[in-house]
Amino acid sequence: xxxxxxxxxxxxxxxxxxxxxxxxxxVYIAFIGVLIYFSVTLYSDGFLTTGNLLNIVRxxxxxxxxxxxxxxxxxxxxxxxxxxxxxxxxxxxxxxAVSHGFGVIGGLVAGLGxxxxxxxxxxxxxxxxxxxxxxxxxxxxxxVKGVAMWVTDTAPVPIVSxxxxxxxxxxxxxxxxxxxxxxxxxTIIAHVxxxxxxxxxxxxxxGGNETAARFSGVKTMRIxxxxxxxxxxxxxxxxxxxAGRMNAGRFSFGEGDELSVIAAxxxxxxxxxxGVGTIIGTVVGAIMIGTxxxxxIIMGLDxxxxxxxxxxxxxxxxxxxxxxxxx
Amino acid sequence: xxxxxxxxxxxxxxxxxxxxxxDVSFSVNKGEVHALMGGNGAGKSTLMKxxxxxxxxxxxxxxxxxxxxxxxSYEDARANNISMIFQEFSLIPTLTVxxxxxxxxxxxxxxxxxxxxxxxxxxxxxxxxxxxxxxxDDVVQSLGxxxxxxxxxxxxLSQEAQVLIMDEPTSSLTKTETExxxxxxxxxxxxxxxxxxxxxxxxxxxxxxxRITILRDxxxxxxxVIKETNLETVIQHIVGKSFNKAFEWVERDYAKEAAPVLExxxxxxxxxxxxxxxxxxxxxxxxxxxLMGSGRxxxxxxxxxxxxxxxxxxxxxxxxxxxxxxxxxIDAGIxxxxxxxxxxxxxxQHSVRDNMILPVIRKMKKGLWLDDRKANDVSKRMVERLKIxxxxxxKTSNLLSGGNQQKxxxxxxxxxxxxxxxxxxxxxxxxIGAKTEIIDIVREMAESxxxxxxxxxxxxxxxxxxxxxxxxxxxxLIKELQRQDIHTEEELQYAIQGY
Numbered sequence: 001x002x003x004x005x006x007x008x009x010x011x012x013x014x015x016x017x018x019x020x021x022x023x024x025x026x027v028y029i030a031f032i033g034v035l036i037y038f039s040v041t042l043y044s045d046g047f048l049t050t051g052n053l054l055n056i057v058r059x060x061x062x063x064x065x066x067x068x069x070x071x072x073x074x075x076x077x078x079x080x081x082x083x084x085x086x087x088x089x090x091x092x093x094x095x096x097a098v099s100h101g102f103g104v105i106g107g108l109v110a111g112l113g114x115x116x117x118x119x120x121x122x123x124x125x126x127x128x129x130x131x132x133x134x135x136x137x138x139x140x141x142x143x144v145k146g147v148a149m150w151v152t153d154t155a156p157v158p159i160v161s162x163x164x165x166x167x168x169x170x171x172x173x174x175x176x177x178x179x180x181x182x183x184x185x186x187t188i189i190a191h192v193x194x195x196x197x198x199x200x201x202x203x204x205x206x207g208g209n210e211t212a213a214r215f216s217g218v219k220t221m222r223i224x225x226x227x228x229x230x231x232x233x234x235x236x237x238x239x240x241x242x243a244g245r246m247n248a249g250r251f252s253f254g255e256g257d258e259l260s261v262i263a264a265x266x267x268x269x270x271x272x273x274x275g276v277g278t279i280i281g282t283v284v285g286a287i288m289i290g291t292x293x294x295x296x297i298i299m300g301l302d303x304x305x306x307x308x309x310x311x312x313x314x315x316x317x318x319x320x321x322x323x324x325x326x327x
Numbered sequence: 328x329x330x331x332x333x334x335x336x337x338x339x340x341x342x343x344x345x346x347x348x349x350d351v352s353f354s355v356n357k358g359e360v361h362a363l364m365g366g367n368g369a370g371k372s373t374l375m376k377x378x379x380x381x382x383x384x385x386x387x388x389x390x391x392x393x394x395x396x397x398x399x400s401y402e403d404a405r406a407n408n409i410s411m412i413f414q415e416f417s418l419i420p421t422l423t424v425x426x427x428x429x430x431x432x433x434x435x436x437x438x439x440x441x442x443x444x445x446x447x448x449x450x451x452x453x454x455x456x457x458x459x460x461x462x463x464d465d466v467v468q469s470l471g472x473x474x475x476x477x478x479x480x481x482x483x484l485s486q487e488a489q490v491l492i493m494d495e496p497t498s499s500l501t502k503t504e505t506e507x508x509x510x511x512x513x514x515x516x517x518x519x520x521x522x523x524x525x526x527x528x529x530x531x532x533x534x535x536x537x538r539i540t541i542l543r544d545x546x547x548x549x550x551x552v553i554k555e556t557n558l559e560t561v562i563q564h565i566v567g568k569s570f571n572k573a574f575e576w577v578e579r580d581y582a583k584e585a586a587p588v589l590e591x592x593x594x595x596x597x598x599x600x601x602x603x604x605x606x607x608x609x610x611x612x613x614x615x616x617x618l619m620g621s622g623r624x625x626x627x628x629x630x631x632x633x634x635x636x637x638x639x640x641x642x643x644x645x646x647x648x649x650x651x652x653x654x655x656x657i658d659a660g661i662x663x664x665x666x667x668x669x670x671x672x673x674x675x676q677h678s679v680r681d682n683m684i685l686p687v688i689r690k691m692k693k694g695l696w697l698d699d700r701k702a703n704d705v706s707k708r709m710v711e712r713l714k715i716x717x718x719x720x721x722k723t724s725n726l727l728s729g730g731n732q733q734k735x736x737x738x739x740x741x742x743x744x745x746x747x748x749x750x751x752x753x754x755x756x757x758x759i760g761a762k763t764e765i766i767d768i769v770r771e772m773a774e775s776x777x778x779x780x781x782x783x784x785x786x787x788x789x790x791x792x793x794x795x796x797x798x799x800x801x802x803x804l805i806k807e808l809q810r811q812d813i814h815t816e817e818e819l820q821y822a823i824q825g826y
Contacts, residue, residue, distance in 0.1 A: 275421030
């Protein structure tokens with residue numbers, strides 16, 4: 001109901017001025033705040049060194065990449081809780097393909113294929129069986145994790161291919177980590193898709209008002225199916241990147257990632273109710289969470305303290321941020 | 328200008344053997360605003376749903392510019408240049424005006440990417456042609472309701488729509504917004520678009536429409552040129568002679584001198600409720616009549632603490648009560664039976680019993696636990712008293728018919744024994760049998776000394792129930808009529824139209 005709009009007789013005449021709302025940029029403000037704080041307090045501990053900063057990028061690459069796809073899912077008003085489990089299973093299928101002599105390409109196909117397959121199941125259940133995505137992906141989160149533990153009976157699968165490990169994680173090209181390249185390339189692609197293609201526009205329309213979107217000729221079910229294929233694909237890639245960085249596939253990779261990914265997306269300014277999404281915000285959100293982690297570790301806090309502070313910062317940022325959260 | 332762009336000939340439609348449209352013919356010319364009028368259930372919306380492909384006609388023909396067309400879906404209607412202007416349905420609030428208007432039809436660049444610059448230019452041109460003062464970059468949810476409608480119209484026109492259907496377009500608009508919309512409609516007329524205008528507001532119809540078609544009980548009564556008819560004739564045609572006997576008013580006896588139970592003194596809330604004063608004595612039933620958007624529902628919501636009160640005072644039994652929430656209202660002895668019972672009145676997945684005891688659950692406890700026996704007893708008594716048709720008090724309430732669901736809502740509040748009963752459209756969507764039963768129940772409740780305030784847009788029902796009728800217009804009570812001074816439904820219609 002648009003009843004609480006601006007005074008209708010004056011359709012936002014100063015839209016340019018009033019339109020600026022610092023709340024929309026809370027993630028950037030918070031990120032800069034966090035950076036400055038750690039730079040000052042942890043300067044002598046080497047927080048600001050190139051090495052450490054690149055380390056942050058390395059550690060957050062998987063969250064960022066899954067966050068890109070999650071931005072689309074949340075923009076349609078849905079959610080995908082299964083990304084962490086998909087990453088785990090994909091790290092294993094990828095590693096198994098490599099260790100059985102199918103090479104880097106084989107590993108890539110196996111890892112991404114696994115992700116797309118689970119994404120397809122999620123998408124079909126949400127669109128065709130009309131089950132809420134929260135329940136569907138809560139189910140597949142558990143089931144896929146189970147499969148990941150079962151395939152090798154919880155044993156890790158080592159990857160001896162140096163090419164694989166170079167491409168998917170451990171490598172550097174000159175001073176630039178491969179993981180940074182992955183992140184940059186996909187961020188640009190995702191941004192263009194969301195902002196500049198009809199698929200992106202229709203994703204936002206579906207989340208903004210599904211009935212209206214359908215009346216306008218948007219095939220909303222198709223859009224929803226595709227966004228779940230997207231999270232499946234990106235979670236599969238994240239699994240390969242975990243495997244490449246750790247030189248092995250392992251069922252425990254990606255554990256709890258779904259929550260970090262969702263937090264990054266929401267922090268970035270994407271509305272949990274759909275209709276509003278931002279790729280750049282998501283990446284900054286992911287990097288901010290990574291930076292907080294990194295800084296707290298350097299400060300010497302233990303895991304329990306890190307979790308408490310991280311939780312607090314996320315709640316505060318969301319609280320001060322987007323009014324859109326409250327629709 | 329007089330060639331019909333749309334002709335509907337001899338349209339008939341029945342649902343489950345009940346005829347809702349019987350041989351109705353209707354046509355609209357280019358550059359014409361054609362009013363479609365009739366009481367509730369006259370068949371207006373069924374006719375329009377046939378035109379937009381929601382239903383298919385059993386008999387009859389639709390022609391566009393002389394050619395017969397088959398319309399089986401909303402897409403078919405669009406393809407034949409017919410567009411329904413929904414109040415808020417078809418826009419995405421989070422997208423901009425330009426993004427909305429050209430959604431799925433955007434200009435693309437050579438790389439198949441969206442060419443937003445071109446979309447904006449096209450939108451600006453469209454809005455400029457139509458003389459609408461909004462910007463392509465405005466996000467829809469930041470605009471007022473009136474501009475949503477214009478954006479929708481612009482969107483429809485960008486898809487080559489020739490026939491626009493507007494259903495009560497002004498019901499949620501302020502006076503200024505209505506003026507803006509009307510001058511917009513004049514422009515559309517001058518450009519040759521045909522507009523079907525559905526409204527209950529006579530003043531609007533006499534102001535902007537060229538012809539009027541009146542339906543009653545599924546039949547077309549007449550089509551007349553507005554300039555050649557008058558308000559009196561139109562009201563007579565709408566009301567007809569059929570006065571339902573079941574709805575006959577019986578003069579009731581109540582203490583007309585007793586101290587009032589409910590008193591409002593200068594109550595205001597936002598734009599919709601302005602300086603309303605009234606008082607209701609024990610045992611009295613007061614009806615509120617008014618057009619859609621006149622503030623009827625909002626008045627009840629304000630008394631019940633849902634809408635914030637900006638000024639004035641509410642007294643219950645002579646004592647001032649501050650009511651800021653529904654809980655305050657319930658504590659003060661007020662009950663509200665809301666308009667949309669499926670959403671606001673019932674937990675549909677819960678049983679008949681659980682719904683009934685919800686407001687009194689605090690009185691049904693034995694220590695920490697719910698006193699099952701007491702709850703069952705109370706529920707059973709209610710089912711008997713209100714003649715609710717259900718095989719058991721444990722039946723899920725969404726399995727019951729509309730009339731019986733409404734009785735459960737009544738039962739909920741009876742169980743709480745309120746002093747003041749507010750009813751919003753108490754018989755909407757229930758069959759005629761249940762209607763009379765509900766009217767009887769409300770009367771019975773009044774007999775036991777409660778003050779009853781009823782809002783209804785069904786005038787026969789209002790006339791059957793009320794001891795007194797107050798007329799609401801643009802948020803104010805403009806008139807008070809004693810029931811015995813109202814002799815016909817026409818008289819009440821007149822009063823509602825603000826004359």
